[in-house]
Amino acid sequence: MAGILMWVTALAPVRNRLFNLFHGTHQLYIVLFAFYAWHVGKGNMGKCMGGVFLFFIDRFLRMLQSRRRLTGVSARVLPSGIVELKIPIKQGISRLEWHPFSAASSSLNASSTISVYVKPLGDWTCSLQAAIVENLATRSLGPKLECPFPLKLHAEGPYGQESNYFLRYKNLMLVAGGAGITPFLAILNDLLKRHQLKQQEAPVCVQVIWCVRSISELSTLRDIRPAQICPSFTDGLTLELEVFVTRDDAKNDFTQFNSKKLEFGDTCTDKQDACKGDSCVKTISCLTPITSSQNLLMVAIVLASVAGFILMSGLFNHYVNTSRTSAQGLPMALDVFLFFLSTGVGIVVFGGGVLLLWNPAWNSSRTNLTADDGRMDIKLNMDVEAQPATLMDMCTITKGPRPQFQEIFENAATRYRGEGTGVLVCGPNGLRESVALQCRAQNFKHRRAQFHFHSVSFDL
Known part of the structure; x- marks a missing residue:
């Protein structure tokens, strides 16, 4: 029954419209796996245990990553209706509501926040937009310590393809439709930062093609200022933006693209540590999220978890089995229970121990790297004011046809x-x-360029 429910809610119509139902129902994987193990026994379960063991390790790390509750640093509603949230980059939306969003910022930036864009489509996202608009209309101009949202934020991820897979190409074509520009904003941020750091593997020619219904959606491009990130980006990077507006009859007036930002302090957590003046300063101790770049740490966690699993299985098999010897050995239910217990101890105690020992040293090096990056001296070889201020100033707009x-x-x-x-x-x-x-x-034509297709989707 658990497997049938998971299969039905995984269908595209249910997953896209009722994502929270899809997410909650898929937590029944524990029930499905437990009954499968008790049905086939420990011996036959070993055929799939390798992948299941790695999944449990990943699930344990994601649980640590999202265990803290907090609110965003700032929020605003863009003229297109899209909600922009900025949340602390080291922390982990409500315990009862989980939604996948795309990040629009790069991990190479020295900023301590990560930006996500939320397009209001369902009840939850529309209520989020309404809450921000209501607070903008009612609150005073001065900063306040209280958070505007009654529910705290959690974060998990990132998910999807390897974050730097686009670096293998010298040329990039980024094709987006509507809110699909969000992940490409993160890529553009990343490329500009890599060109500032003089990294040789960064693409040198980027062409962005964006299809939108309304010209007001172009306000999203105001968030990236290429000359501010990399003043000399025009020397090593060719960046072209083509925007196709299909259903807009408004005037081409960019001065209307103004959106107020809702600020609520540095961070808002359950516990206030210290307040200075009108701002509230918190110290948050948290395990840094695991990313794909920390391969050595991941290998150490996996090896420690496997070693702990083998050790606990041996101990249980030796002491429990020998103390209750019988012609048929242990009952299957108890045998499988000890198998689950060995798995949990191996992952939580041994794997978690490695993470706790490793994390302070890694956090220190990460902090030093960020500090050094913030003190980086940038030599301006040209007039920054003479360059386009934002991506909006660089784009070519075509109205009407697709x-x-x-x-x-x-x-x-x-x-x-x-x-x-x-x-x-x-x-x-x-x-x-x-x-x-x-x-x-x-690609079928001879002596032509080879195009390597990659689909970037919001769906999980």
């Missing part, structure tokens, strides 16, 4: 002849299918 991908890819094939080009697409299924079709058509 982009002609055949023409776009024909021009790109001529431009990038003989080179590999990464094509990243985030948007509706129709958009992804059209881009994938053009990538395949161009």
